[in-house]
Amino acid sequence: MKLAEHKELKAAITALPVKEKDKLLLRLIAKDKVLTEHLHYKLLEDETDLDDRKERIKTDVKEQVSDLQKLNAKEALVKVRKMITSVNHFYKVTKDPLGEVELKLFILNIIPFDYKKSIFGYRDFMILFTTFYVKTVAVTLNKFKKLHEDLQFDLSEDFNNLLHKIYSSKLAAAAEASNLPKEIS
Template structure:
């Protein structure tokens, strides 16, 4: 919604105390904005690694749980992907988004390999999800400064090995995901 010029001028001329109260009420209605301001103004942007580590702990905890089917596992992976997206919204940490997404996929492969070995009707959705997330992270890496590639080389190669040897391999071929990186 666009604010009319007349209203903008009237707001600017309001007493500072009233503007501050109005601003605080408006900010309080947007949880993402509150979290972002807290990160930038209170934490001074110094807690990026702490936030990454917290997400990694949640990923590991979820991956170590017993998942009866690949579908249940995929639901946990999707929830954790949402946490990674929220982390990016708040911190603007693109490096962390890539690192955490690779960690998410690798950790589930390492902890739940038996559910991801064979492609069947139960693992189909999960296989497609993993292949698409892998393709997405490869595209984001391609936009990244190549100097950072060394940071991701070992883990990305391990992820590609899993993707091409487990249930996502058919989707990986369809998406033209490479077998080696970079």
């Protein structure tokens, strides 16, 4: 049920006494962890806290990347998905598109491509890893294009490094099939 479709309900809610509204609001917020964290960020944090959040994610990624080389493609895929998920959560909380693109570029640039092939199992997880990686790059590129041109200029070198890394690896065919550019200007 959408609130916009029920104008009487909206009017009744706005007519409630402030104390009652506060109670209802607090109950609703408590049911959604992301909303709670978003409100905490918006109301109680500032620019330095945003930088701290970014640095925490970068530190976590750096710690996990050293272990990635030892894993097979399936285990690496799971870890990389968790890293990207942490950036998605960061964006849901902070609504910072620049930080989201910046962090995804950092992760995508630092992740190695060569993993052990699993001896057991019938699936080739390197194909799944490649698909996930290339799709993530494509999504990040779309978000990059929506940024202000000055911000794009600041991040273009990192993006071009990423594209060069992809096209000089065994992921080149998948990137080409996905129409990823070889360079951005």
